[in-house]
Amino acid sequence: MNWRLAALKNGFKDYTAYRVEFLMEILGNAIVPAAIQWVLWYAIFKTDGATELAGMTYVQMLHYTLVSVLFNQVRGGDQDFELAEMIRTGQLSNYLIRPVGLIQFIYIRGVASKLLISALSLAIGIVLSVSVLSSEASPLRMIGAMLLALLGNVIHFQIGAVLSAMAFRWEDAYGLLMVKNMAVSILSGELLPLNLFPESMSWIWKSTPFYLYVFGPAQYALGEWTHLEFVRQLGVAFLWIFVLWVLIRFTWGLGIKKYVSLGG
Amino acid sequence: MQLLFKPEIQTHFALKDVSFNVEPGSFVGLIGANGAGKTTLLKILSGLIPPTEGSTRVLGYNPFERPLDFRRKIALVMGQKAQLWWDLPANDAFDLLHAIYDIPDKLYRERVQILSELLDVKQHLQTQIRRLSLGERMKMELIGAILHWPSVIFLDEPTIGLDVMAAAKLREFLKVFNQREKSTIILTSHNMDDIERLCSRVLILRAGELIYDGKPAGLLREGERRLKVRFSLVPDLEELSRITRLPLNQISVAMSERAEDPDLAPETGGVYFTLKQDQIVPVLQILMQHGTIIDMGIEEQSLESVIQRVFEGGIKP
Amino acid sequence: MIERLKLYARIYAIQLKNNWVRETVYRANFVTAVGVDIVWILVEVSLFAVIYSNVPSIAGWTKYQVYFFLGIFFTSDALFTVFFQRNFFNFSDLVNKGELDILLTKPVHPLFLALSRWINLTAIFTISMGLMIAVHYAPQAGFAGGMRWALVLFWMFIGVISAILLRFAFAVWIFWTDRNWALVRLYYQFFAFASKPDAIYPKVIRYLILTFIPFAFIGSVPARALLHGLELWEYLALVLVLLGFFILNTILWRRGLRRYQSASS
Numbered sequence: 143m144n145w146r147l148a149a150l151k152n153g154f155k156d157y158t159a160y161r162v163e164f165l166m167e168i169l170g171n172a173i174v175p176a177a178i179q180w181v182l183w184y185a186i187f188k189t190d191g192a193t194e195l196a197g198m199t200y201v202q203m204l205h206y207t208l209v210s211v212l213f214n215q216v217r218g219g220d221q222d223f224e225l226a227e228m229i230r231t232g233q234l235s236n237y238l239i240r241p242v243g244l245i246q247f248i249y250i251r252g253v254a255s256k257l258l259i260s261a262l263s264l265a266i267g268i269v270l271s272v273s274v275l276s277s278e279a280s281p282l283r284m285i286g287a288m289l290l291a292l293l294g295n296v297i298h299f300q301i302g303a304v305l306s307a308m309a310f311r312w313e314d315a316y317g318l319l320m321v322k323n324m325a326v327s328i329l330s331g332e333l334l335p336l337n338l339f340p341e342s343m344s345w346i347w348k349s350t351p352f353y354l355y356v357f358g359p360a361q362y363a364l365g366e367w368t369h370l371e372f373v374r375q376l377g378v379a380f381l382w383i384f385v386l387w388v389l390i391r392f393t394w395g396l397g398i399k400k401y402v403s404l405g406g
Numbered sequence: 407m408q409l410l411f412k413p414e415i416q417t418h419f420a421l422k423d424v425s426f427n428v429e430p431g432s433f434v435g436l437i438g439a440n441g442a443g444k445t446t447l448l449k450i451l452s453g454l455i456p457p458t459e460g461s462t463r464v465l466g467y468n469p470f471e472r473p474l475d476f477r478r479k480i481a482l483v484m485g486q487k488a489q490l491w492w493d494l495p496a497n498d499a500f501d502l503l504h505a506i507y508d509i510p511d512k513l514y515r516e517r518v519q520i521l522s523e524l525l526d527v528k529q530h531l532q533t534q535i536r537r538l539s540l541g542e543r544m545k546m547e548l549i550g551a552i553l554h555w556p557s558v559i560f561l562d563e564p565t566i567g568l569d570v571m572a573a574a575k576l577r578e579f580l581k582v583f584n585q586r587e588k589s590t591i592i593l594t595s596h597n598m599d600d601i602e603r604l605c606s607r608v609l610i611l612r613a614g615e616l617i618y619d620g621k622p623a624g625l626l627r628e629g630e631r632r633l634k635v636r637f638s639l640v641p642d643l644e645e646l647s648r649i650t651r652l653p654l655n656q657i658s659v660a661m662s663e664r665a666e667d668p669d670l671a672p673e674t675g676g677v678y679f680t681l682k683q684d685q686i687v688p689v690l691q692i693l694m695q696h697g698t699i700i701d702m703g704i705e706e707q708s709l710e711s712v713i714q715r716v717f718e719g720g721i722k723p
Numbered sequence: 724m725i726e727r728l729k730l731y732a733r734i735y736a737i738q739l740k741n742n743w744v745r746e747t748v749y750r751a752n753f754v755t756a757v758g759v760d761i762v763w764i765l766v767e768v769s770l771f772a773v774i775y776s777n778v779p780s781i782a783g784w785t786k787y788q789v790y791f792f793l794g795i796f797f798t799s800d801a802l803f804t805v806f807f808q809r810n811f812f813n814f815s816d817l818v819n820k821g822e823l824d825i826l827l828t829k830p831v832h833p834l835f836l837a838l839s840r841w842i843n844l845t846a847i848f849t850i851s852m853g854l855m856i857a858v859h860y861a862p863q864a865g866f867a868g869g870m871r872w873a874l875v876l877f878w879m880f881i882g883v884i885s886a887i888l889l890r891f892a893f894a895v896w897i898f899w900t901d902r903n904w905a906l907v908r909l910y911y912q913f914f915a916f917a918s919k920p921d922a923i924y925p926k927v928i929r930y931l932i933l934t935f936i937p938f939a940f941i942g943s944v945p946a947r948a949l950l951h952g953l954e955l956w957e958y959l960a961l962v963l964v965l966l967g968f969f970i971l972n973t974i975l976w977r978r979g980l981r982r983y984q985s986a987s988s
Contacts, residue, residue: 190781454828
């Protein structure tokens with residue numbers, strides 16, 4: 143069997159073994175951020191009586207919350223921590239002799255669960271797009287949006303892989319990965335729609351690829367982006383993937399050279 | 407919901423009708439195969455678990471009530487569980503015990519001095535415990551456990567995993583401490599050497615029952631050795647008995663000795679022969695003609711064979 | 724009694740010293756830990772900064788009042804982190820690996836030993852960050868200051884006690900389950916609700932986080948009490964809920980211990 147397929151299968155098995163925990167994790171990950179968003183919008187619109195926020199009505203806000211939760215589930219996992227830990231503990235040596243790309247292997251094994259979740263999210267999203275959401279939303283847009291979110295998942299891992307290469311030189315890259323995840327939590331749009339950022343500050347989120355994880359897909363799914371804009375953003379995503387791929391080769395190449403010269 | 411909870415622990419009697427008294431200041435060995443109830447007995451005596459029936463008194467206290475004065479006077483050392491903090495040098499780790507047992511400063515310093523000299527680890531007091539060897543670590547654990555000069559010390563497998571030298575040192579120390587300080591020591595062990603050299607009295611447990619209570623002398627048969635042979639193919643015991651012309655009860659399947667598996671899985675291809683010294687060479691010659699031998703060794707008598715003999719009624723206290 | 728207290732104080736002092744010895748060995752972690760905490764604070768603050776760039780107030784709370792709340796919340800949370808977080812984190816090991824056995828034979832309360840072992844000295848830096856934020860925004864938030872800063876101490880104490888009682892109520896189930904990380908996760912998910920002022924929540928949630936899952940007592944009730952004072956029923960709720968959790972925890976601990984002791988043979 144192709145080793146990539148084997149890795150994927152292996153990852154599925156890990157997750158189906160702990161079904162209860164798996165379900166609780168998904169539920170928790172979905173409900174808590176959604177509830178916090180909803181609570182904030184409720185306070186602003188219902189308690190304070192605002193009619194619009196950055197051009198969005200209460201209903202539009204709730205739609206955003208609903209859809210963002212779906213894409214948030216697909217957002218990057220913890221595989222990058224696994225990489226950093228391997229370098230730190232020296233477990234990496236066990237893999238250097240194997241002919242499969244370690245980085246790919248770790249990614250594929252970890253992404254298995256995310257694929258399950260994204261299929262589930264997509265199904266829910268399609269139902270939402272023909273029922274609850276506004277008339278601009280459509281199943282086709284939902285499918286495109288999920289595709290973008292999955293590219294976001296790749297990008298997230300790639301950034302993590304570049305950062306974990308720091309573990310070759312520095313005792314723990316753990317802190318860097320944590321910092322990255324915290325930056326993602328606000329700049330991906332999972333906590334609030336990014337158009338709430340004041341105009342003068344919008345360059346902050348536009349200059350990272352994080353908005354492609356949640357905010358971007360949500361915009362397309364809700365009909366805020368034209369199809370042309372979506373295609374353009376797909377291009378942006380692929381550009382990021384390419385640049386990061388080059389960066390991974392470079393940083394890991396340097397790192398492994400150092401690792402091997404130190405005797406692993 | 408079922409997935410979230412442990413299945414109910416099956417009730418079974420770990421110990422049945424075990425009854426004994428121990429004189430203050432004596433050194434008692436507690437032996438038995440894994441699962442015979444040794445650790446359960448130690449836990450009952452040190453107040454960690456209650457006996458389901460019957461009563462226990464240690465130093466005049468009911469252990470399971472865990473009164474303060476009782477806890478001040480006992481020590482429990484488990485070979486497999488560390489109480490000292492691995493990230494610290496032993497000296498700092500002892501400080502905590504100094505405070506917990508409220509030992510007067512002067513006395514504390516003297517004791518650390520004496521104990522670390524007796525156990526030959528004085529030069530390691532400032533070393534992080536994680537950097538010490540297993541033997542040194544166990545010595546530090548022992549020092550930590552008895553800094554408060556307990557009247558009763560429970561030792562669960564203190565020599566497990568130690569090399570011969572370290573185990574000997576530990577034994578010598580326990581003997582001296584018991585004689586000098588008149589502490590009562592109750593020790594469990596897998597190692598017949600521990601029991602033979604230390605204990606004035608031995609209790610043998612088998613499947614939760616006390617099957618022997620008496621002196622260790624006479625448990626071992628003079629001049630008897632055990633030959634351990636590992637074959638590449640798992641042999642048939644009757645076949646072996648036939649070719650070596652040894653009775654079947656002198657041949658047994660070897661059990662793996664790794665401490666972590668609780669029910670001792672048979673070691674593949676390993677067989678024990680109980681022999682007199684002068685039988686060893688002829689038996690080996692026969693065996694070599696009949697099969698491929700991977701590994702062999704000569705050992706002292708095993709705990710298992712002693713227990714087996716006691717159980718079969720071969721030895722009376 | 725006094726003798727016992729002195730003994731416990733001496734033990735705690737040794738634990739502090741030992742943690743200091745340990746942390747000086749692993750100094751590299753310090754930079755990482757502090758860096759991560761600063762970014763966490765930045766993210767939490769900027770979330771509100773973004774929202775407040777669009778609206779003047781949320782549920783009657785101005786930007787500065789929320790910043791003041793965040794300062795109080797960070798401080799209270801960091802205090803918990805310094806003294807308790809890792810101890811609770813390791814609580815499951817204590818039970819699962821039977822390390823509790825050794826603690827039970829010691830002549831001091833086993834829970835005291837279990838919860839005083841790890842002290843995270845680097846998080847003291849976060850305490851000072853939180854306090855700085857609170858002090859900085861206090862005038863604009865309308866906090867009178869002066870002698871009232873003494874009240875901050877009292878409310879910090881309440882915040883930490885609440886966190887301990889809640890965290891314990893989630894941790895103690897380890898006596899009945901093998902792996903309780905799902906529960907621990909749940910704790911941190913609820914905890915996210917504590918990081919927003921409780922005034923913004925709809926009524927039902929507000930009552931819940933003031934009673935059955937009293938996460939509001941960790942930060943938002945203290946901040947609100949300092950800024951506006953509480954309603955009478957809320958003081959009453961505070962006393963009753965904390966007392967209730969204390970009793971519940973005591974019962975669960977005793978039962979759990981009994982189960983631990985009957986299961987370990």
